[in-house]
Amino acid sequence: MREILIIGAGKSTSVLINHLLENAESEDLFLRIGDLNLETAQKATQNHKRCEALVLDVFDPASREAAIKKADIVISMLPARFHIEVARDCVKFKKNMVTASYISKEMKALDEEVKKNNLVFMNEIGVDPGIDHMSAMQVIDRIRDKGGKMLMFESFTGGLVAPESDTNLWNYKFTWNPRNVVVAGQGGVAEFIQEGKFKYIPYHRLFRRTELLQIDDYGKFEGYANRNSLDYMSIYGLEDILTLFRGTIRRVGFSRAWNMFVQLGMTDDSFEMSDSENMSYREFVNSFLPYSPTDSVELKLRHNLKIDQDDLMWEKLLELDIFTDKKKIGIKDATPAQALQKILMEKWSLAPDDKDMIVMYHKFGYELNGEKKQIDSTMVHIGKNQTETAMAKTVGLPLAIATIKILNKEISTPGVQLPIKKEVYEPILRELEKYDIIFKEKESEYLGYNTFGEVGN
Numbered sequence: 197m198r199e200i201l202i203i204g205a206g207k208s209t210s211v212l213i214n215h216l217l218e219n220a221e222s223e224d225l226f227l228r229i230g231d232l233n234l235e236t237a238q239k240a241t242q243n244h245k246r247c248e249a250l251v252l253d254v255f256d257p258a259s260r261e262a263a264i265k266k267a268d269i270v271i272s273m274l275p276a277r278f279h280i281e282v283a284r285d286c287v288k289f290k291k292n293m294v295t296a297s298y299i300s301k302e303m304k305a306l307d308e309e310v311k312k313n314n315l316v317f318m319n320e321i322g323v324d325p326g327i328d329h330m331s332a333m334q335v336i337d338r339i340r341d342k343g344g345k346m347l348m349f350e351s352f353t354g355g356l357v358a359p360e361s362d363t364n365l366w367n368y369k370f371t372w373n374p375r376n377v378v379v380a381g382q383g384g385v386a387e388f389i390q391e392g393k394f395k396y397i398p399y400h401r402l403f404r405r406t407e408l409l410q411i412d413d414y415g416k417f418e419g420y421a422n423r424n425s426l427d428y429m430s431i432y433g434l435e436d437i438l439t440l441f442r443g444t445i446r447r448v449g450f451s452r453a454w455n456m457f458v459q460l461g462m463t464d465d466s467f468e469m470s471d472s473e474n475m476s477y478r479e480f481v482n483s484f485l486p487y488s489p490t491d492s493v494e495l496k497l498r499h500n501l502k503i504d505q506d507d508l509m510w511e512k513l514l515e516l517d518i519f520t521d522k523k524k525i526g527i528k529d530a531t532p533a534q535a536l537q538k539i540l541m542e543k544w545s546l547a548p549d550d551k552d553m554i555v556m557y558h559k560f561g562y563e564l565n566g567e568k569k570q571i572d573s574t575m576v577h578i579g580k581n582q583t584e585t586a587m588a589k590t591v592g593l594p595l596a597i598a599t600i601k602i603l604n605k606e607i608s609t610p611g612v613q614l615p616i617k618k619e620v621y622e623p624i625l626r627e628l629e630k631y632d633i634i635f636k637e638k639e640s641e642y643l644g645y646n647t648f649g650e651v652g653n
Contacts, residue, residue, distance in 0.1 A: 223600055
C-alpha cells in the first residue's frame with residue numbers, strides 16, 4: 197500500500213479525505229491523518245479500514261519525523277507558516293509534498309535540494325491559489341500555441357454566500373477564514389499594470405476602486421484589487437503584457453460599505469485596545485469617534501461618514517447590531533480588527549442549511565492574425581451543505597487529485613512549484629469537470645477598456 201500522510205485535520209480537509217478514501221482501493225492507498233487533537237483526527241478517518249489517526253505535533257521533531265519517514269507523500273494542511281517544518285523533513289527523507297498555500301521564501305529556498313532529490317513539492321494547488329492558476333494558464337497557453345500575443349489578463353475570485361442563502365443586506369457571509377476577510381489588503385499597496393502604465397492603490401482607497409463584473413445567471417459583482425498582481429508577470433510569462441490585474445470578488449455594494457470600517461479604523465490590526473474584554477459593541481464604535489457631550493454615537497458616526505439616516509449604508513450598519521450596549525467584545529487586549537471580527541461573526545456565519553459559492557472570472561485580451569479579441573472565462577460552483585462546501589470542494593479536490601497523480605508519476609517534473617505546467621493543469625482540470633467545476637467561455641472583440649474609471653494616462 198502507498199501511504200499518504202495528511203498533517204492537520206480541520207474542516208478544510210473533509211473533501212480532500214473523502215476523495216482519497218473513495219479511491220483508496222483502486223489506487224492502493226492508506227491514509228494516516230495527524231493532528232494535535234487525536235479525537236479530531238479519529239473523526240476524520242470515518243472509521244475507514246484504509247485510514248488511521250495519530251497525534252502529531254509539528255513542533256515535536258520526533259513524532260513529526262517518525263510520521264514523515266513512513267509516508268510516500270505528505271499533504272500539509274497546516275497554517276502556511278508551519279509548512280516549512282514539514283518541508284525540511286520531506287527533503288531529508290526524500291518524500292514528495294503537497295500544500296494549498298502560497299510558496300513562501302523559505303519554501304522556495306529548498307528548490308535546489310528538492311530538484312537534486314528528484315522530488316515534487318506542489319504548492320498553491322487549492323482554489324485561489326490553485327484552480328485560478330490552472331484555468332488561466334490553460335487559456336494563455338492555448339492563445340500562445342496559436343501564435344497569439346497576450347495584451348490583457350484580469351483574474352478575480354471570491355468566496356461568497358449562494359443566492360438561496362443570501363439573507364442579509366451585505367450579500368455576504370463568511371465561507372472561509374474570517375480574519376483574512378477583515379485584514380484583506382493591509383500591509384502594502386495594490387500594484388498592477390494597466391494599458392502599459394503602472395498603477396497603485398493604497399489601502400485607504402482600496403475599497404473605493406472597484407470594477408463591475410457581469411456573470412450570466414448570477415448577475416452583477418464587483419472586484420477590488422489584490423496586492424500582488426505584478427508578481428504574475430513573471431509567474432505566467434507575461435512580461436510584455438499591457439494590462440495585468442488580479443482581484444477579489446464581492447457582490448455590488450459590499451466594498452463601499454466595507455470602506456466605512458476602513459475609514460473609521462476598525463480593521464486596524466496594529467495595536468491593542470485597552471479594556472477590550474469589557475467593552476460593549478457601542479463603546480467599540482464610539483472609541484473611533486470624536487467626543488461630544490450632546491451627540492449620540494449614531495449621530496456622530498453618520499456625521500463622520502457623511503451618510504444619511506435613509507442611506508442603505510446606514511441600514512447595513514444597523515443590521516450588524518453594532519450600537520448595542522448589551523453585547524461585549526469579550527476579548528482581552530483585542531486589536532480593532534479582532535473586535536470587528538467578533539461582531540461580524542455573529543451575523544455573517546453560515547447557518548446550518550446555508551450554502552456557499554465560489555465565483556471565478558478571467559479576462560484574456562489578445563491579438564491574433566491582426567485581430568484583437570477577448571475571452572471571458574467564468575466558473576461558479578455552489579456547495580451542497582456545511583461539510584461539503586464549495587470552498588472545501590474547490591480546495592480539497594485539486595489537492596487530492598494532484599497527490600494521486602504525483603504518486604502515479606503522471607506529475608513528475610521535480611522542484612518547488614505551482615500548477616502552471618500542462619502536465620499538471622490539463623489532467624486536473626479535466627478531472628475537476630466531473631465534479632461540476634467547469635469554466636464557461638465567451639469570445640468577443642477586445643476593446644481595451646481601462647478599469648476603475650481611469651482614462652488615458
